Amino acid sequence: MTFSRRNFLGASGTMALIGASVVSGRTQAASIPEAATMKEAVMQPPLVPATGPDYNPVVTLNGWTLPWRMNGDWKEFHLVAEPVVRELAPGMVSHLWGYNGQSPGPTIEAVEGDKVRIFVTNKLPEHTTIHWHGQLLPSGMDGVGGLTQPHIPVGKTFVYEFLLQKSGTFMYHPHSDEMLQMAMGMMGFFVVHPKDPAFRRVDRDFVFLMAAYDIEPGAYVPRVAEMTNFNMWTWNSRVFPGIDPLVVAKGDKVRIRFGNLTMTNHPIHMHGYDFKVSCTDGGWVPENAAWPEVTIDCAVGQMRAFDFVADNPGDWAFHCHKSHHTMNAMGHDIKTFIGVDKKEAAKKIRQLVPDYMPMGTAGMADMGAMEMPLPENTLPMMTGWGQFGSIEMGGMFSVVKVREGLAAGDYKDPGWFQHPEGTVSFEWTGEVQKAERAPADLLETSQNANLVVVKPGSKPRNVNHQWRNK
Numbered sequence: 001m002t003f004s005r006r007n008f009l010g011a012s013g014t015m016a017l018i019g020a021s022v023v024s025g026r027t028q029a030a031s032i033p034e035a036a037t038m039k040e041a042v043m044q045p046p047l048v049p050a051t052g053p054d055y056n057p058v059v060t061l062n063g064w065t066l067p068w069r070m071n072g073d074w075k076e077f078h079l080v081a082e083p084v085v086r087e088l089a090p091g092m093v094s095h096l097w098g099y100n101g102q103s104p105g106p107t108i109e110a111v112e113g114d115k116v117r118i119f120v121t122n123k124l125p126e127h128t129t130i131h132w133h134g135q136l137l138p139s140g141m142d143g144v145g146g147l148t149q150p151h152i153p154v155g156k157t158f159v160y161e162f163l164l165q166k167s168g169t170f171m172y173h174p175h176s177d178e179m180l181q182m183a184m185g186m187m188g189f190f191v192v193h194p195k196d197p198a199f200r201r202v203d204r205d206f207v208f209l210m211a212a213y214d215i216e217p218g219a220y221v222p223r224v225a226e227m228t229n230f231n232m233w234t235w236n237s238r239v240f241p242g243i244d245p246l247v248v249a250k251g252d253k254v255r256i257r258f259g260n261l262t263m264t265n266h267p268i269h270m271h272g273y274d275f276k277v278s279c280t281d282g283g284w285v286p287e288n289a290a291w292p293e294v295t296i297d298c299a300v301g302q303m304r305a306f307d308f309v310a311d312n313p314g315d316w317a318f319h320c321h322k323s324h325h326t327m328n329a330m331g332h333d334i335k336t337f338i339g340v341d342k343k344e345a346a347k348k349i350r351q352l353v354p355d356y357m358p359m360g361t362a363g364m365a366d367m368g369a370m371e372m373p374l375p376e377n378t379l380p381m382m383t384g385w386g387q388f389g390s391i392e393m394g395g396m397f398s399v400v401k402v403r404e405g406l407a408a409g410d411y412k413d414p415g416w417f418q419h420p421e422g423t424v425s426f427e428w429t430g431e432v433q434k435a436e437r438a439p440a441d442l443l444e445t446s447q448n449a450n451l452v453v454v455k456p457g458s459k460p461r462n463v464n465h466q467w468r469n470k
Contacts, residue, residue: 037101055193066106082123089242096185103185127151137162145176217378233395240397249406272316279305320396328394
């Protein structure tokens with residue numbers, strides 16, 4: 001079925017049941033939960049708990065939370081490992097492997113102290129397992145094929161049972177033909193909320209996983225043996241401009257959690273704010289030890305979370321700070337033509353290729369602005385448009401949109417930020433004739449009547465608009 005919160009009756013779920021004849025493992029259940037599935041790549045609303053301890057649910061970028069049912073004192077989930085088709089951004093899809101219709105799979109949410117029972121059905125063409133990355137559990141439930149359990153054969157369902165011993169930020173992924181299966185997109189988020197609903201509570205809680213793919217233009221399946229030269233750097237198997245914005249109400253306390261299952265580290269940077277690192281995959285950072293950053297590096301296999309108060313409205317860029325990770329379909333053998341005069345060469349080439357356009361002599365920005373014909377099933381290297389023109393980004397890039405007056409559960413894209421008059425950088429057109437003045441208590445005038453100076457120790461109030469030319 002296609003999962004819809006309109007027809008799902010609460011988190012404890014009145015769900016149809018299917019036979020358990022293929023269930024393997026020590027749990028002998030009469031039935032297993034239906035495996036909800038999702039095909040859309042649009043961020044779904046948070047799944048608010050209908051029973052059990054209170055918590056503020058997370059929101060998965062371009063994803064959703066897996067529903068569960070209560071069976072006695074066990075919280076039961078059902079994951080299906082299967083081939084999926086994932087839209088990376090409008091204009092490009094990839095044939096990946098994932099869970100329950102998507103890559104990455106649905107987010108699992110539970111509470112510290114919960115007893116969870118997770119059914120895993122294998123619909124892949126080869127065996128698999130699931131490792132619960134960062135969880136403290138019995139060795140036989142750790143999911144390492146051949147070491148701690150038999151591999152799950154094609155067509156079979158295994159059961160994992162364990163007690164959630166601590167709250168925090170975790171993930172799941174295979175430990176069976178691991179290089180190939182993770183390279184094909186098999187991964188998912190696992191959030192365990194604190195037993196005390198007041199502990200480190202936030203108003204909005206976002207999650208995403210980082211993965212990288214090498215998909216040649218016109219191809220649909222990633223090159224799984226690639227180790228370094230990837231061309232699609234993704235958050236939740238999406239690239240800009242296909243990644244959801246993070247929509248936040250002014251005044252909200254916000255948490256952003258992310259994990260890294262690529263082959264390299266990612267320095268994640270947010271504009272407009274500093275934040276405090278609040279959680280790692282090892283656990284919560286004590287509040288008096290949380291350190292301030294504007295960029296936090298996330299190494300391979302790590303998870304990080306940071307918190308901030310959204311007190312500065314605007315559209316704030318949020319991205320990996322490795323510049324080639326904010327590009328799509330980037331070739332790695334591109335020659336540098338900066339400063340090269342191609343005029344004469346272009347004339348000769350156009351005799352054979354009439355539509356040839358020489359590029360790169362003055363940089364690469366023209367690639368983001370031109371809508372050139374592309375091969376089938378690929379994306380421009382630099383793309384995306386904002387209210388002021390081409391954004392010239394791709395890959396691991398999104399926007400944190402902080403707005404006044406949003407309702408608590410409102411995650412709809414509010415459009416582009418309407419900047420107050422005089423707060424947008426502008427073109428210099430000549431000598432300033434008359435400067436707009438800030439309040440007198442903040443300013444003093446120098447001997448140059450056109451120069452406005454902020455008094456030492458005073459707090460500026462958007463004074464960058466003082467230099468608007470009349």
